[in-house]
Amino acid sequence: LLSPRYYSGKNVLITGATGFMGKVLVEKLLRSCPNVRSLYVLVRPKAGQSMQERVKDMMKCKLFDRVREDDPDFYQKIVPISSELTQPGLAISPQDAQKLASCINVVFHCAATIRFDEPLKHALQLNVIATQQLLTLALQMPNLEAFIHVSTAYANCNRRQIDEVIYPPPVEPKKLIDSLEWMDDSIVRDITPRLIGDRPNTYTYTKALAECVVQQASSKINIGIIRPSIVGASWQEPFPGWIDNFNGPSGVFIAAGKGILRTMRANNDAVADLIPVDVVINLTLAAGWYTAVQKPKTALVYNCTTGGINPFHWGEIEHHVMSTFKRNPLEQAFRRPNANITSNYLINQYWILVSHKFPALIYDLFLRLSGQKPQMMRIFNRLHKAIGLLEYFSSQEWEWNSENVTMLMGQLSPEDRKNFNFDVRQLNWPEYIENYCIGTKKYVLNEDMSDIPAARQHLRKLRNIRYTFNTVLLVFIWRVFIARSQMARNIWYFVVSLCFKFLSYFRASSTLTN
Numbered sequence: 001l002l003s004p005r006y007y008s009g010k011n012v013l014i015t016g017a018t019g020f021m022g023k024v025l026v027e028k029l030l031r032s033c034p035n036v037r038s039l040y041v042l043v044r045p046k047a048g049q050s051m052q053e054r055v056k057d058m059m060k061c062k063l064f065d066r067v068r069e070d071d072p073d074f075y076q077k078i079v080p081i082s083s084e085l086t087q088p089g090l091a092i093s094p095q096d097a098q099k100l101a102s103c104i105n106v107v108f109h110c111a112a113t114i115r116f117d118e119p120l121k122h123a124l125q126l127n128v129i130a131t132q133q134l135l136t137l138a139l140q141m142p143n144l145e146a147f148i149h150v151s152t153a154y155a156n157c158n159r160r161q162i163d164e165v166i167y168p169p170p171v172e173p174k175k176l177i178d179s180l181e182w183m184d185d186s187i188v189r190d191i192t193p194r195l196i197g198d199r200p201n202t203y204t205y206t207k208a209l210a211e212c213v214v215q216q217a218s219s220k221i222n223i224g225i226i227r228p229s230i231v232g233a234s235w236q237e238p239f240p241g242w243i244d245n246f247n248g249p250s251g252v253f254i255a256a257g258k259g260i261l262r263t264m265r266a267n268n269d270a271v272a273d274l275i276p277v278d279v280v281i282n283l284t285l286a287a288g289w290y291t292a293v294q295k296p297k298t299a300l301v302y303n304c305t306t307g308g309i310n311p312f313h314w315g316e317i318e319h320h321v322m323s324t325f326k327r328n329p330l331e332q333a334f335r336r337p338n339a340n341i342t343s344n345y346l347i348n349q350y351w352i353l354v355s356h357k358f359p360a361l362i363y364d365l366f367l368r369l370s371g372q373k374p375q376m377m378r379i380f381n382r383l384h385k386a387i388g389l390l391e392y393f394s395s396q397e398w399e400w401n402s403e404n405v406t407m408l409m410g411q412l413s414p415e416d417r418k419n420f421n422f423d424v425r426q427l428n429w430p431e432y433i434e435n436y437c438i439g440t441k442k443y444v445l446n447e448d449m450s451d452i453p454a455a456r457q458h459l460r461k462l463r464n465i466r467y468t469f470n471t472v473l474l475v476f477i478w479r480v481f482i483a484r485s486q487m488a489r490n491i492w493y494f495v496v497s498l499c500f501k502f503l504s505y506f507r508a509s510s511t512l513t514n
């Protein structure tokens with residue numbers, strides 16, 4: 001059995017434990033493998049908080065409620081290790097490095113910068129050089145049984161068909177690291193588009209290089225690579241809909257639910273390859289077990305995706321997101337939720353002008369007139385920057401082969417398959433999307449479900465404002481054009497008489513049929 005036997009008594013090292021996926025990994029290990037010995041987590045101090053304070057705060061999170069219920073002392077298993085991954089030697093003290101080297105059995109490397117606009121030097125430092133340094137540390141661990149590297153399904157997004165293999169890197173990582181070392185930031189910025197070539201950003205580019213670095217160590221360490229697609233809220237564990245950030249689609253859903261986002265470029269018919277975070281973590285833990293126990297000769301890659309198995313499309317996502325937010329509105333929405341996706345550039349630009357910029361302008365004017373600081377245009381500019389970076393992924397589709405994932409599922413006992421479920425054939429998309437949207441409301445925006453009646457009332461108020469606005473606009477148009485120009489008047493009379501003719505025709509035909 002995977003859980004009770006394998007992880008029992010093991011010392012596990014986790015990077016990125018304070019991040020979205022890292023937290024879910026820590027929670028699942030503590031809950032489903034209660035006999036795990038210790039979880040060593042590499043954490044840096046941040047925003048005025050020491051690493052101990054950060055870990056303490058993390059464990060207070062609602063995500064850990066179930067673990068807390070099972071074992072109130074669960075935090076004793078977590079050992080924070082101070083580490084800044086961008087520093088030489090990962091800034092781990094010699095004592096800590098020695099402790100880790102002597103006791104660690106399994107490493108899960110989740111830390112990365114996932115920003116799409118990260119300067120290349122920093123993305124390289126964190127996603128590639130830090131991975132290299134972690135592997136150097138792993139090589140000093142005599143008891144190491146498995147090293148699991150979390151990559152992304154989009155590391156090779158310059159290909160349409162992506163197999164579970166490590167593709168040749170766009171450049172030899174060492175060469176790039178050596179060259180960028182002496183270049184100043186402005187030169188690196190200038191040459192970045194040439195370097196990343198047909199990839200959309202420094203994130204996917206550096207994740208591809210990281211896979212190559214990991215492969216170079218695979219003759220000495222048992223390695224597994226997990227490639228999740230677009231990681232979304234939890235499906236089942238520890239409870240449905242858990243999410244804690246604005247990344248990927250979450251920010252888009254929230255912006256649409258708040259009535260801010262009305263249009264976005266996406267292909268209605270393209271597969272939306274979302275994957276729930278608990279599925280990724282279950283697969284990651286199963287891969288850790290398999291890598292350690294079976295010791296595959298080469299590093300196995302697991303494409304952790306849904307599109308080939310249980311496809312769902314962006315158009316369907318749009319429908320279910322809108323439907324959920326109309327039934328469960330977010331508080332203080334800017335407008336009634338009504339977002340549409342289109343793959344047409346010009347149509348999108350038109351709606352940006354009419355549905356984003358024009359209302360923002362009017363609202364900012366209203367704020368200015370009432371003595372407040374205008375803010376809507378600024379919010380829209382940020383939103384446009386963010387969705388501009390996401391459109392590459394929502395306008396195209398990819399095909400991922402997932403034979404290794406299927407093979408791994410076949411290796412699990414029926415009990416493990418239930419406890420570490422990564423079978424996405426059972427995923428009911430409408431239900432998942434509804435829980436996801438409600439999760440953004442509850443856990444990202446910290447809104448109370450009991451406030452829904454007030455939020456609905458607010459939407460009704462917005463609808464009345466819109467009706468009033470449209471009426472005023474109509475009267476204005478009448479005053480400006482129809483009352484002043486004979487031609488506009490003629491057109492108006494023509495349209496009105498046409499309407500009357502239609503009306504009397506329908507009335508007459510309905511009298512006849514009766």
Ligand SMILES: CCCCC/C=C\C/C=C\CCCCCCCC(=O)SCCNC(=O)CCNC(=O)[C@H](O)C(C)(C)COP(=O)(O)OP(=O)(O)OC[C@H]1O[C@@H](n2cnc3c(N)ncnc32)[C@H](O)[C@@H]1OP(=O)(O)O
Pocket residue numbers: 114115116117152153154229230231246247248249251252253254255256264266314317318321322339341382385386389390393394
């Ligand atoms: C309704 C119909 C919808 C149909 C759906 C259609 C399309 C779906 C959309 C997207 C799908 C594609 C997703 C592809 C993912 C590929 C998978 C991966 O491999 S990696 C993981 C994905 N990575 C990301 O998503 C990171 C992207 N983010 C960034 O690169 C940056 O955050 C940024 C967008 C460039 C913005 O940078 P900026 O410096 O301006 O802001 P910050 O990030 O520093 O944030 C400041 C502050 O604002 C909060 N924030 C961030 N985003 C939002 C948001 N959308 N709305 C509200 N607030 C937001 C953020 O949390 C910060 O807050 P704080 O200061 O308190 O921490």
Ligand SMILES: NC(=O)C1=CN([C@@H]2O[C@H](COP(=O)(O)OP(=O)(O)OC[C@H]3O[C@@H](n4cnc5c(N)ncnc54)[C@H](OP(=O)(O)O)[C@@H]3O)[C@@H](O)[C@H]2O)C=CC1
Pocket residue numbers: 015016017018019020021022042043044046083084085086109110111112113114126150151152153207227228229230231232247248
């Ligand atoms: N989210 C997604 O949609 C997808 C993610 N992935 C991959 O999954 C992994 C985890 O992603 P996710 O959890 O979403 O990312 P997050 O941004 O939520 O977490 C990143 C983690 O890395 C840590 N980290 C970043 N910089 C440093 C540093 N300099 N020193 C120490 N720690 C650092 C962060 O710590 P801190 O809290 O201190 O900032 C945080 O714990 C990544 O490898 C990513 O590429 C793959 C596909 C999709």
